[in-house]
Amino acid sequence: MFRHSQLETVQAWLAHPAHAAMPLHARIQRAIRQLILDGALGPGKPLPATRGLAQSLGVSRDTVEAAYAQLHAEGFIDRRVGSGSFVARMGEFTAGYRRPTREALRRNQAPNLSRRGNAMFHSGGVREMLQPRPFAHGVPETRAFPLQLWERLERQVLREAGTQALHHGDPQGLEALRHAIADYVNLQRGARATAERVLVLTSSQQAMTLCANMLLDPGERIFIEEPVYYGARKAFDAAGLECVPVDVDRQGIMAQKIIDDPTGAKAVFLTPSHQFPTGATLALDRRLALIDWASRHHAWIIEDDYDSEFHYAGKPTACVQGLDAHDRTIYIGTFTKSLFPGLRIGYVVLPPQLVKPMTVARTLLDGHTASIAQLTLARFMEGGHFGAHIRTMRGIYAERLEILAGLVRRHLSGLVEPQVPIGGLQMPCLLTGDIPEQEAVLAARRVGIEMLGLSSLHATGKAQAGFLMGFAAYTPEELEAAVLKLAGALKAVRRS
Template sequence: MKRVSASLLPPIALDPGADVPIYRQLSEWFRRAIVEGQLQPGQRVPSTRALAGELKVSRLPVLSAYEQLHAEGYLETFTGAGTCVAGTIPLGAPEKPRRGRSNATPAATSPARRIAARAQAMAGPEQTWLESQGAFRVGLPALDAFPHEVWARLISRHARRVDTESLVYGDPLGYLPLREAVADYLRIVRAVRADASQVMITTGAQHGVQVCTHVLLDAGDSAWMEEPGYPGAHQALAAVGAKAVLVPVDEDGLDVAEGIRRGPEARMVYLTPSHQFPLGVTMSASRRMQLLQWATRAGRWIVEDDYDSEYRFGGKPVPSLQGLDADGRVIYVGTFSKVMFPALRLGWLVVPKDLVPAFCAARDALDTCSPMLPQRAMTDFIREGHFARHTRRMRALYAARRAALLEAIERHLPGRLRVVGAEAGMQLAALLPDGMDDIALSRRAAQVGVSIRPLSQCYRGAACRSGVILGYGGVDARAVDEAIRRLAHCL
């Protein structure tokens, strides 16, 4: 039987004034904790001396309780391991629920267990495509090509240099040297106009969008959302009780004229202009200027999500929408997750200077600040040139994986999938034949270890297109052909 390391026990409440002796109170507590799963089979329990000291009672009742539990088979003693919960105790709840159990099933006569309407609105559709980490999981970078040793060295460097500043609450805007590095990077690579005082370090792009909705929208306000678009933005909108105005996307990106027609009173616009999610189109220059002019004239805010701008394979690099903004109407959102790794949970916002105090207050209220250790390591990763080198390597690697995917689709699915949005990023969209159910297809694909995201789940209104979103960042080019072959079999 596997031994479970010792851990802190749940609180033990003893009543010295009760008629029931202490040893019986203690043995009953252990029986209940073991049967209800609070103490696991094989888990070490404190020694009688340690437990008596913690409970501030004589050691004698603790010894008596342990002896009783040994006799009943609830505890066992192992050489070198001390006293442990017996491995033969059946898991599960007792037949008769006991008072005070936090996981007890509510009685049929109990009041309705109501939750907020916004919590229900935030719940997304079934996501069978998340069950696999392989081909073609959307948003997963090439973790096999990440410079693990470099990152481990930087983390170790700062873990060994723990000081008071790294242990206290940080600035809601984030670690200043990292904000300076991000501002420098964005000015050079994305033509973003900002300095470190406007940069806020977030826990990723989704968190950045959430902060924006809390600052810019009140309950009942409306915001333009791309249709189809990023489901996480709709969740952020629902969290503040705002309403979505669904604006269609065509080959030139968000249809600004249609947005003005459908939602002239909208307070905010959320969009992904450089690489629209999920269709992959790039917003045209004329549409960008039209949107900026309307926002300036009407006093609206624009949230530009530039989630994977580092990777473009066709045409010239596209500058940010924020870099064209002369009136401070654009809040720029970005993330390190697509270049580094998703678990890093670091991203950024670039905020107009007059909004910085409001964003600071919202961040402080929501989650205070980002962890200091990864911020410091990320600063060195950028300053020492590792970030630029890794980005260049990944751009070449993703270009090869993209080419392998397009070739495999042509080989195994000629005429069955129509690829769109393959010029940038780490995923592409492919349209299915009319009448095909992309959600049912994603379920079948998940059963054979292939992760495909249904395009229809990115629509909030009636889905006018059926398709799949294929992420190629996290799948080796050699595995692409086999995965597409399995997908062809599902079709």
């Protein structure tokens, strides 16, 4: 029979709430297995008879029999007719098995990552709030999304595609969606796209990671905007690239510094239509100069057109990719901001020579994008619903931006100066008082408000103190309540 302590171990497994979903025989089997692995039951030791153990545990004999049968099948015990069940002698490999010491456990819990793995881990990743709160940036309004229309289109897709929609999809993306994307970016963004050049992905972040790993080797240089979207810098850092920051002024990235740089670089990352976070638009002469630079140096332009749909003053500028006759520009877009984050569909428009390499590379990451979502989105775009939704949201967002700017001027005067953008989903603000940026961000967080400090987007430490205020996902009433909370929090910091 088991010693009292061993029987208590098995009884504890049966009673533990964490094991409640596990069948009784599995709990008994796992408990005995752990006793064997811990050395509490050594090789050759007899196990209790099934009838006796069943009585001790208050279960049926069949339950104990099922546990023993599984232990025997896994090689933990031997069963001898007429003699009973015994802990198996499992050979040299397990003869020295001992329960790990606390020190050994501590060593084993160290990640022991590769250099690239360490870079990815210590970057902190790119994580979004599951339930955004004011003033989280880059979040669209989802409460106004035509969900019933989307559901109806999805039902149509399932009726027509049937079980075919449940199979693996084309890693480049389904043709219907690639055609819809090409038509859209050609018409609305002035791109030079065809369905054959579109690669459907899960996000713009995935696109940047692919570019970083497929186009450059570790140690090679890439020019980035200063300030820059943090997800881009993290993708490039994790790939082992040397990021070279180039200042941004009111006309976008200062292209002449790239052209005059004698050391050279293999690529430049741009948000030319609406620079993140300043909101600047890259001037036409600088666009053309960078296209010429990329052609002469066989370099790449990585263009992130992340929220160009939401332009509130005049007509948006055409994308760089549409001007590039040399096919050196990779154009990145996403539906996360224009529709809803849970859709998880982004895309790239690639130079012809990159389509096959990039498509093969993405199969190593996630295989393909979900087919049902792709087919539904294609139908949503083909039916004109995407354009209608964008027009509706553009009006809503423009109104909310105006309201937020007015609220900041009214309630945060002397503390914050709004830098009202001509587009996008967030407004940069500069701290004009004597409150340090980090203190302002932490004070806001203590009252339930989320803001991104501008200094985190700069590599050179030259940032003026401030933060981004997302406005798109919040009603006028929510914006006013949040601004009043923020005003109280900042004034409290200043008094202290």
